[in-house]
Amino acid sequence: MSSTTSTTKQKTVSREELLRRAKEIGELAEKYAMQTDEDRRLPEEVIQKLKESNFHLLHRPKAYGGQDLDFETFGDIIRTVAYHSVSAAWATYFVIIHETWPSFIPKDARDAMFNSNELMADVFAPVGKVEDADDGKGYLVSGQWNFCSGVLWSDWIALGAFHKMRDGDKPELSLFIVRKEDIEVVDNWDTMGLRGTGSNAVKLDRNYVAPEYVFPLGRVVEGATAPDGNYEEDYLLFNVPYIAYFLSGFSQILVGGLKRLVDEFVERTQNRVRVYNNNSQEKDNSSAQRTLGEIKMEYNTLEKIADDYLVRMQGYAEKGVRVLEEEERQELFAMRGYVAKHAPLIATRLLTVLGGNALYRESGAERFVRDLIAVSCHPTHLYEDAMVGYGKTIVGQDGHPMW
Numbered sequence: 001m002s003s004t005t006s007t008t009k010q011k012t013v014s015r016e017e018l019l020r021r022a023k024e025i026g027e028l029a030e031k032y033a034m035q036t037d038e039d040r041r042l043p044e045e046v047i048q049k050l051k052e053s054n055f056h057l058l059h060r061p062k063a064y065g066g067q068d069l070d071f072e073t074f075g076d077i078i079r080t081v082a083y084h085s086v087s088a089a090w091a092t093y094f095v096i097i098h099e100t101w102p103s104f105i106p107k108d109a110r111d112a113m114f115n116s117n118e119l120m121a122d123v124f125a126p127v128g129k130v131e132d133a134d135d136g137k138g139y140l141v142s143g144q145w146n147f148c149s150g151v152l153w154s155d156w157i158a159l160g161a162f163h164k165m166r167d168g169d170k171p172e173l174s175l176f177i178v179r180k181e182d183i184e185v186v187d188n189w190d191t192m193g194l195r196g197t198g199s200n201a202v203k204l205d206r207n208y209v210a211p212e213y214v215f216p217l218g219r220v221v222e223g224a225t226a227p228d229g230n231y232e233e234d235y236l237l238f239n240v241p242y243i244a245y246f247l248s249g250f251s252q253i254l255v256g257g258l259k260r261l262v263d264e265f266v267e268r269t270q271n272r273v274r275v276y277n278n279n280s281q282e283k284d285n286s287s288a289q290r291t292l293g294e295i296k297m298e299y300n301t302l303e304k305i306a307d308d309y310l311v312r313m314q315g316y317a318e319k320g321v322r323v324l325e326e327e328e329r330q331e332l333f334a335m336r337g338y339v340a341k342h343a344p345l346i347a348t349r350l351l352t353v354l355g356g357n358a359l360y361r362e363s364g365a366e367r368f369v370r371d372l373i374a375v376s377c378h379p380t381h382l383y384e385d386a387m388v389g390y391g392k393t394i395v396g397q398d399g400h401p402m403w
Contacts, residue, residue: 018058022055022080022092025081025092026081026084026085028049028088029085029196032046033364036085040196042087051119055092055096056095056099056119057099058096059074059099060099060114061232062235066236069236074248074310075306076252077092077096078093079255081256082255082256082257083257083260084260088196089257091149091150094150096249097246097249098120098158100237100246101217102114103235103237104225105212105213106226106227106228107226109210119153120150121157122158123145123160124217126162127143127145128143128145128159129143130163130176139214140206140207141159141176141209142206145160145203146188146199148185148199151200154180156178156180157183158175158178158215159177159178160174161176165214174214175215177213178204184204186202187200188201189201193371194375223322225238226238239316239322240316241323242322244324244329244332250340251336252306254339254344255302255303257375258372261365261369262296264354268282269282269288295350298346301342302338305338305339327393327394330390330392330393331390333381333385334386334389336386337382338383338386340375343372343376344372351369380403386403
């Protein structure tokens with residue numbers, strides 16, 4: 001195992017402590033929910049709390065401060081934050097997973113990134129234009145990338161593009177890593193939901209990127225690890241299918257946020273009086289009881305799918321599975337797509353049966369619904385694509401080329 005230059009190994013933190021920190025982040029973010037919606041970004045106090053949690057270290061290699069974080073706890077951290085703030089859960093999820101891709105670049109660059117202790121952001125979308133630089137080594141990268149979640153509090157940004165690398169024989173998907181100080185942040189994040197993520201666009205024009213600052217995502221999908229040797233053989237992310245891992249948190253966000261609405265509906269049903277129905281108790285109403293039963297079963301289904309996804313990830317890690325069979329890869333896509341479709345549908349139904357008071361912004365219910373709809377729009381779990389891809393593999397054809 002190669003040594004690092006300055007990072008001290010992180011002491012293993014218990015599950016209980018990690019979930020306590022997650023709850024603190026979520027509750028703090030919820031306190032500022034109205035302000036966050038107006039500002040289109042999480043307040044600095046929440047980001048500082050997130051940094052202090054050291055969640056960004058959790059899935060790093062242990063040599064750089066990481067620890068053996070099981071996937072169940074990983075998912076529960078995200079769900080715990082999402083129960084209070086979907087935007088904060090999005091940020092929490094991303095600070096964890098974005099600190100994994102430096103593990104797949106050469107040692108000098110990963111040392112520089114990890115030892116800086118600065119947060120990282122990325123956009124996988126391959127919309128950039130790349131030219132070979134005249135020095136015969138690096139690359140010139142141009143373009144504008146929307147949806148750069150975390151850009152407002154990160155200093156390293158990785159941006160996607162297809163390009164024929166100097167040591168390759170065809171164009172391949174890679175992420176080109178730049179410093180935020182060298183790019184332009186385009187203030188265009190004004191959306192229906194997830195407003196707190198501040199996911200503005202980034203723009204650059206022929207920025208130079210040295211070859212050691214290129215994350216070879218396409219090669220990692222095919223099973224590659226560190227380019228200069230597997231310096232930590234038991235590293236979690238060298239022993240799972242990387243894309244399946246990277247996308248595993250979206251379902252956890254949806255389940256965590258939806259649980260908040262379900263719990264609120266149960267509480268309101270127990271205490272609600274129907275003034276237009278002879279002041280009857282809602283909990284005694286058979287239609288309300290049926291709605292409760294249906295919604296709880298629908299929620300339980302999504303929760304079990306999200307649980308199963310993480311169980312599978314843990315199994316891959318234990319067996320060292322880096323590349324999946326085509327049908328299983330697409331089944332995971334379908335699992336994400338199923339949760340992404342049905343969580344906002346259940347949430348919308350809940351909003352309509354919670355009563356008129358739920359429409360007030362201060363109630364929070366309408367914000368959770370907006371946020372869950374926004375989460376479901378991410379291209380990595382679009383329901384139609386997911387089901388087509390899964391169906392194709394069931395009959396022996398190739399599924400979606402990426403997800």
